[in-house]
Amino acid sequence: MGGGLNDQRHMPRPESSVFGMLELRFERRLYGVMVVLGSLRMETLRVKTNRRTQLLDVTDEVADVVAKSGVHDGVCHLFVPHTTAAVMINEHADPDVASDLEGIFDRMVPHKGPYRHAEGNTDSHMKAVMTGASQTIFIEQGRLALGTWQGVFFCEFDGPRDRKLWVKVDGHRKP
Amino acid sequence: MGGGLNDQRHMPRPESSVFGMLELRFERRLYGVMVVLGSLRMETLRVKTNRRTQLLDVTDEVADVVAKSGVHDGVCHLFVPHTTAAVMINEHADPDVASDLEGIFDRMVPHKGPYRHAEGNTDSHMKAVMTGASQTIFIEQGRLALGTWQGVFFCEFDGPRDRKLWVKVDGHRKP
Amino acid sequence: MGGGLNDQRHMPRPESSVFGMLELRFERRLYGVMVVLGSLRMETLRVKTNRRTQLLDVTDEVADVVAKSGVHDGVCHLFVPHTTAAVMINEHADPDVASDLEGIFDRMVPHKGPYRHAEGNTDSHMKAVMTGASQTIFIEQGRLALGTWQGVFFCEFDGPRDRKLWVKVDGHRKP
Numbered sequence: 001m002g003g004g005l006n007d008q009r010h011m012p013r014p015e016s017s018v019f020g021m022l023e024l025r026f027e028r029r030l031y032g033v034m035v036v037l038g039s040l041r042m043e044t045l046r047v048k049t050n051r052r053t054q055l056l057d058v059t060d061e062v063a064d065v066v067a068k069s070g071v072h073d074g075v076c077h078l079f080v081p082h083t084t085a086a087v088m089i090n091e092h093a094d095p096d097v098a099s100d101l102e103g104i105f106d107r108m109v110p111h112k113g114p115y116r117h118a119e120g121n122t123d124s125h126m127k128a129v130m131t132g133a134s135q136t137i138f139i140e141q142g143r144l145a146l147g148t149w150q151g152v153f154f155c156e157f158d159g160p161r162d163r164k165l166w167v168k169v170d171g172h173r174k175p
Numbered sequence: 176m177g178g179g180l181n182d183q184r185h186m187p188r189p190e191s192s193v194f195g196m197l198e199l200r201f202e203r204r205l206y207g208v209m210v211v212l213g214s215l216r217m218e219t220l221r222v223k224t225n226r227r228t229q230l231l232d233v234t235d236e237v238a239d240v241v242a243k244s245g246v247h248d249g250v251c252h253l254f255v256p257h258t259t260a261a262v263m264i265n266e267h268a269d270p271d272v273a274s275d276l277e278g279i280f281d282r283m284v285p286h287k288g289p290y291r292h293a294e295g296n297t298d299s300h301m302k303a304v305m306t307g308a309s310q311t312i313f314i315e316q317g318r319l320a321l322g323t324w325q326g327v328f329f330c331e332f333d334g335p336r337d338r339k340l341w342v343k344v345d346g347h348r349k350p
Numbered sequence: 351m352g353g354g355l356n357d358q359r360h361m362p363r364p365e366s367s368v369f370g371m372l373e374l375r376f377e378r379r380l381y382g383v384m385v386v387l388g389s390l391r392m393e394t395l396r397v398k399t400n401r402r403t404q405l406l407d408v409t410d411e412v413a414d415v416v417a418k419s420g421v422h423d424g425v426c427h428l429f430v431p432h433t434t435a436a437v438m439i440n441e442h443a444d445p446d447v448a449s450d451l452e453g454i455f456d457r458m459v460p461h462k463g464p465y466r467h468a469e470g471n472t473d474s475h476m477k478a479v480m481t482g483a484s485q486t487i488f489i490e491q492g493r494l495a496l497g498t499w500q501g502v503f504f505c506e507f508d509g510p511r512d513r514k515l516w517v518k519v520d521g522h523r524k525p
Contacts, residue, residue, distance in 0.1 A: 041423055042488055042495070073216055075252055075343065077425055077486050081497030083441035089308040090300055091258035096291040097300050104284065104301045109454065116446040125440055125447050126454045133439040133500075134486045136252050136309045138217055138343055145217070145341070147256030150308075166495070168425065168488055170345075170520075248391055250427055250518065264483040265475055266433035271466040272475050279459065279476045311427050311484045313392055313518055320392070320516070322431030325483075345520075 042079075042168040049159035053106055053127070055088070055098040058165060059151040062137075063144040065167045074139045074171010081166060084124035084158035086131035092151025105130075105157070124158035131155050139171055217254075217343040224334035228281055228302070230263070230273040233340060234326040237312075238319040240342045249314045249346010256341060259299035259333035261306035267326025280305075280332070299333035306330050314346055392429075392518040399509035403456055403477070405438070405448040408515060409501040412487075413494040415517045424489045424521010431516060434474035434508035436481035442501025455480075455507070474508035481505050489521055 043065045047056060066076050078087045091097040105127045115122040137152070138145040146152075154165050218240045222231060241251050253262045266272040280302045290297040312327070313320040321327075329340050393415045397406060416426050428437045441447040455477045465472040487502070488495040496502075504515050 042490060075345070077488070079486070079488055079495075081495075081500060083447070083497065083499045088304050090304055094292055094294075096293070097258070097297065100288075100290045100292050100297040101301055101304060103290075104288065104297070107288075108283070108458070113450070113454065113457075115450045115453075117444055117450050118446070119444075122447065122450040122454070126451055129438050129440055129451060130305055130480055132307055132482055132485075135307075136254070136311055136486055138252070138254055138341060140217060145254075145256075147258065147339075149258045150256060166488060170425070250520070263479050265479055269467055269469075271468070272433070272472065275463075275465045275467050275472040276476055276479060278465075279463065279472070282463075283458070305480055307482055310482075311429070311486055313427070313429055313516060315392060320429075320431075322433065322514075324433045325431060 042166050045165040045167060047154045047156075047163040047165055049154075049156035049161055049163060051156070052124075052159050053102045054156040054159055055102055055153045056156065057092045057095075057098070057151050058154045059092060059144075059146070062152045062165075062167060066139055066144045066169055067142065069169040070142075070173055071139055071169050071171040072142050072173055074169060076137045076139055076144060077168040077170065078135045078137070078152065079166040079168070080128075080133045080154070081164055082128070084121055084128055085161075085163055086128040086133055086155040086157070087135050087165065088131050088153050088155055089135055089137065089146070089150055090153060091149045092153070093149045098153060121158045127157040128155070139169065217341045220340040220342060222329045222331075222338040222340055224329075224331035224336055224338060226331070227299075227334050228277045229331040229334055230277055230328045231331065232267045232270075232273070232326050233329045234267060234319075234321070237327045237340075237342060241314055241319045241344055242317065244344040245317075245348055246314055246344050246346040247317050247349040249344060251312045251314055251319060252343040252345065253310045253312070253327065254341040254343070255303075255308045255329070256339055257303070259296055259303055260336075260338055261303040261308055261330040261332070262310050262340065263306050263328050263330055264310055264312065264321070264325055265328060266324045267328070268324045273328060296333045302332040303330070314344065317349070392516050395515040395517060397504045397506075397513040397515055399504075399506035399511055399513060401506070402474075402509050403452045404506040404509055405452055405503045406506065407442045407445075407448070407501050408504045409442060409494075409496070412502045412515075412517060416489055416494045416519055417492065419519040420492075420523055421489055421519050421521040422492050422523055424519060426487045426489055426494060427518040427520065428485045428487070428502065429516040429518070430478075430483045430504070431514055432478070434471055434478055435511075435513055436478040436483055436505040436507070437485050437515065438481050438503050438505055439485055439487065439496070439500055440503060441499045442503070443499045448503060471508045477507040478505070489519065 109123040109126045284298040284301045459473040459476045
């Protein structure tokens with residue numbers, strides 16, 4: 001018996017891919033077996049905000065993480081690791097919408113309430129809860145799948161600050 | 176050496192299954208190896224709304240996508256590709272709840288505010304953000320796993336319109 | 351031909367692991383192939399609430415499910431199977447934040463409105479919708495990945511009651 005299905009070195013250990021190709025060599029012939037390998041490691045996007053309440057369009061940055069992942073169909077999970085910020089999906093075609101929404105948030109949740117939290121930003125926490133810390137967007141044909149007018153917004157409710165948005169891509173590479 | 180593990184045609188390419196069986200033939204014997212193959216392609220549900228603010232029960236339609244997917248345990252991701260609509264999970268046993276919620280949304284977010292967005296539907300965008308564009312529901316024993324009183328609602332905030340709800344099922348077939 | 355790649359008994363059928371090692375024996379040599387096997391079964395956490403509106407810190411309980419799952423990188427899905435309760439991610443360092451948020455929810459959504467739902471808890475349903483029934487948190491290095499000040503809260507809006515929080519872990523074991 002020469003050659004042989006004999007070496008774990010043939011197994012790729014991709015760092016970021018989810019769907020891999022396992023190469024099996026037997027009698028000097030190469031056979032491919034698709035297996036799910038790889039990891040679901042997250043990417044961290046840096047966001048710099050410059051107002052107290054600010055909805056920032058980060059669609060391009062998120063789409064870029066998806067494109068680089070090589071995932072063809074799957075999902076893109078977003079998570080904000082802050083308690084006075086959030087992530088939303090809404091219109092980015094007309095920037096007046098984000099601007100209007102900033103105003104509604106500020107009128108709806110009073111900055112000065114009968115609050116116990118000593119930092120004076122209880123309203124920021126409430127706005128973050130109303131918007132949400134996590135979102136899941138689909139990946140179709142290797143691209144972030146959004147509706148025609150939709151974009152992804154990092155929602156700052158206690159800026160200006162340096163913030164992070166965590167992104168995790170899960171799915172299959174192109175068969 | 177006859178026969179052999181020599182043909183990629185033995186690899187099934189299921190269109191919708193997530194968990195597949197890879198057949199390996201060697202010396203005319205058949206060996207099965209379970210691998211994750213298939214795709215995580217999304218389904219699109221069509222929704223027709225007939226009021227400006229309307230919470231529509233789409234539980235049966237979503238449950239049907241899950242049942243047809245053949246996935247035994249996993250998750251069902253929902254995504255609304257619109258900026259003035261959303262998806263929520265809440266009571267569908269008593270239709271008065273959805274009706275009450277429609278009223279609360281309309282009283283909580285003023286239709287006519289000091290808004291800049293020229294289309295006059297800024298309130299619709301805000302209601303969509305408060306509710307959320309994405310939800311993830313569990314799949315257990317091949318079925319959409321909801322609490323006793325829960326249903327899935329497509330939330331129209333700027334109808335009447337023809338809308339879409341995207342559904343993506345991810346998980347394992349029955350071993 | 352002795353030995354051989356001839357036995358399905360070599361395939362592990364783990365009950366709870368997601369990433370498995372498939373052993374292939376050929377000519378008395380052992381080859382390993384990593385495949386995704388296992389199930390995505392959910393865990394149920396029990397929560398006992400003792401006020402009408404109460405945000406309970408359940409971070410430790412959720413982190414414990416993640417640690418026991420053995421998943422190294424992936425996601426942790428949370429789902430509340432009730433229509434007057436929800437799950438949120440926000441500050442748990444200062445308990446005054448949760449206390450303040452309880453007050454904001456109660457002032458923002460009137461308990462007694464012009465409601466049709468006969469049970470008198472329409473406001474509880476609205477608060478649940480504003481907060482959300484599902485959240486997805488990342489798992490990194492075998493741990494629930496939260497920001498410095500973040501915790502997971504079960505949100506009771508119509509207590510006191512005995513409640514459930516569903517948890518589903520999805521991802522890869524350590525390669």
